[in-house]
Structures are given as structure tokens and as C-alpha cells.
Amino acid sequence: MEVFPDKRKLIELAHYRMPFGKFKDRYLVDLPEAYLVWFKQKGFPEGKLGLLLKSTLEIKENGLESLIRKIQKEFPPLKL
Template sequence: MEKNSQHEILMKLANSRMPYGKYKGKYLIDLPEHYIVWYRNKGFPAGKFGEMLHLAYEIQLNGLEDMVRKLRV
């Protein structure tokens, strides 16, 4: 994966919001950890949204949320 592509993915994650449910409108990277872990255990949805949730899970797991938050526009 190219550096530009990685940056674009992180930018998209930083600015993506939850489209439905209790946390509708909240940035994906700001979702509570227990909620993202629940999705992990249940299975992430298919498609781009699921990929973004999975990435948010990995970033939170490694304590890198602040890095992503700094990319918000």
C-alpha cells in the first residue's frame, strides 16, 4: 500500500461518522471501545463501513486514536 493511499484511508477514518444507532453522528474513531469490541465479536459489517470500523478497532487497540483525531478537517 502506498504512503498516499494510507494517508487517504486515515483521513477518511478521521472524518467518518456512525451512520445509525445509539451513536449516530459520532466520529468512528470516538466510538466507545466496548462498542467497537462488540462489533469485532459480532462481526464487522461488509463493505467500506465495516472496513472503517475494523480500522478504528485496530487503532484503538493500539492507543493511536489521538493520531487519527489530529487529521480531522
């Protein structure tokens, strides 16, 4: 089975910033892993933010942050 990640979603995740709280305006990939684990334990927010936080945790747990940082450098944020 082949997996084809959605490029637009990866670009969006790479440029998405935390909209509230102690880490407001930080890129999700720059959030501490412990903060993401806390969200996992308490429950991720509903909607897009929750999905992006969950994805970011999986990326960090698998040591793939460098891929997201490469996307940040090579692809501009999407115009919505």
C-alpha cells in the same frame, strides 16, 4: 519492509461518522472501544463501514487515537 499508509483513507476514517444506531453521527474514533469489540464479536458490517470500524478498533487497541484527532484538526474532510 516499509509501510506507506494511504493518506486519503486515513483522512476519510478521521472524518467518518457512524451512520446508524445509538452512536449515530459520532466520529468513529469517538465510539467506545467496547462497542467496537462487540462488532468484532458479532461480525463487522460488510463493505466500507466494516473496514473502517475494524481499523478504528485496531487504532484504539494500539493507543493511536491522538493521530486520528490530529488528522481531524489538520486536514479537512475529502470532497468525494
